[in-house]
Amino acid sequence: MRVLHTSDWHVGRTFHGRDLLAEQETVLGGLADLVTDERVDAVVVSGDLYDRAVPSAEAVATCTRVLGRLAEAGARIxxxxxxxxxxxxxxxxxxxxxxGGLHLRTTAADLHRPVLLADAHGPVALYGIPYLEPEPARHALGMPELRGHSGVLGEAMRRVREDLAGRPEGTRSVVLAHAFVTGGEVSDSERTIAVGGVPHVPDSTFDGVDYVALGHLHGPQVLAENLRYSGSPLAYSFSEARQRKSVWLVEFDAGGLLGVERRELPVPRELASVRGELEDLLVDPAHEPLVDKFLSVELTDRVRPLDAMRRLRERFPHAAHLEWNPEGGTAELRYREAVRGKPDEEVACCFVTDVRGSEPTGTEEALLREALAAVAAEGRR
Known part of the structure; x- marks a missing residue:
């Protein structure tokens, strides 16, 4: 039996405002070729199929096409x-x-009801544990005394093990779970699950099964031979630029877990970061390899450049993120002390100087005076 472990598709997600549906369909649709080439029996998605609770029509259509391709390739999902x-x-x-071969395990009531597949060695039971928010989950499980993520996931796994114990001897087992397991490394693109108590759960929570297909953390990680995060199929933050996105090909024989192999995924558009003064970035030929990449730019100009992102995109059309950190740093702003006792005009001019790194021009000072005068006149009416 061969199972392809994936998670965190986040179909419909944008990257700094850039639509990613085309890139997502390219990468995820390509999993169908992997299913065919590697003779995969089942594809699992351990949470976050979509990026939001109410996905757009375009995101649903994209996901439908991808799932259709996987099914046509012969995989149960x-x-x-x-x-x-x-x-x-x-x-x-x-x-x-x-x-039609698409198995959705979305409720607490179903988490101990496995999807049963079979190979020459007998049954394989795939248990899907949906993300369990502690407060509603403890009531859905009928155990209001449970506390935190560790409590509700612990009860979920107790029910899984109880069901597994009643299965025929030799039944192999897979658990899908969307959780933050102690020891995992986070990225910038994951939404916190700290609501409802400490988000971490110990790895011992998942003892007693052959393989645990984890979701939530976006970097591929191995916590134990049978306890892994597949990570997201695409990078969703610049903190993931060095990650090699992949999926796990999990194989079972008569004795249980036979082995796990990594299969790297294609990168539709690479991520990169660059630092320097605007004018140098715009003309330096050394930066030519960055033109086709999603780019995070840190400007070091002493004075904040005007219209910087528009100018950057003339050379780097996929520039997505911009920060201004002037060489030598900026003085810490303590406005309460800085403006105390000063006239409005001086406060306004100081503000411009602080945020831009240079004093206002004569024309700008005149505009500020006119604006302040208009506000004062309005207040006297």
């Missing part, structure tokens, strides 16, 4: 919701979808 998905919406037609 098992999906659980993450903290970005709406479990109710994702599971709305679960009963009908199952007949």
């Amino acid at each position: 098992v999906i659980t919701p993450g903290n970005h998905d709406s479990a109710a919406r994702l599971g709305a037609f679960a009963g009908f979808a199952e007949a």
Whole structure:
């Protein structure tokens, strides 16, 4: 039995305002070729299929096409919701979808009801644990005394192990879970799940199963041989620029987990960062390799350049993020002390100087005086 472990598709997500649907469909649709080439029996998505609870029509259409390609390639598909998905919406037609090989495990009531597949060695049980927000989950599980992520996930796994114990001897097991397991490394693009207590759960929570397909953290990670994060298929923040996005190909034999191999995914557009003064960035030929990349730019000009992003995009059309950190730093701003007792005109001019790094011109000072005079006149009416 071969299972492809994926997670955190986040279909519909943008990158600093840039639409990524085309890139997402290219990478995710390409998984169908991997299913065919590697003779994959099942593809699992461990949460965050979509980037938001109410995805756009375009995101739903993209996801539908991708799932269709995976099904046509011969894979059964098992999906659980993450903290970005709406479990109710994702599971709305679960009963009908199952007949076509798409298995949606979206409720606490279903987490101990596995998707059962079989190979020459017998059954493989795939349990889908949806993201469990502690407060509603403890009531959905009928155990209001549970506390925090560790409490509700611990109970979920107790029910999984209980069901597994009643299965025929030799049944292999896979658990899909969307959680923050102690020891995992975060990226900038993950939404916190700290609401409801400490977000971490110990890895011992998942003892007793052959393989745990984790979702939530966006970097591929190995916490134990049978406990892994696949990470997101695309980079969703510049903190992920050095990550090699991938999926895990998990193989089982009669004795359980036989092995796990990494399969790297294509990169539709690379990420890069660059630092320097604006004029140098615009003309230096050394930066030519950055032209086709998503770019994070840190400007070091002593004076904040005007219209910097527009000018940057004339050379770097995919510049996505811009910061101004002048060489030598800026003085810490303490406006309460800095403006105390000063006339309005001086306060306004000092503000311009602080945020731009240079004093206002004569024309700008005249405009500030006119604006202040107009405000004062309005106040006397």
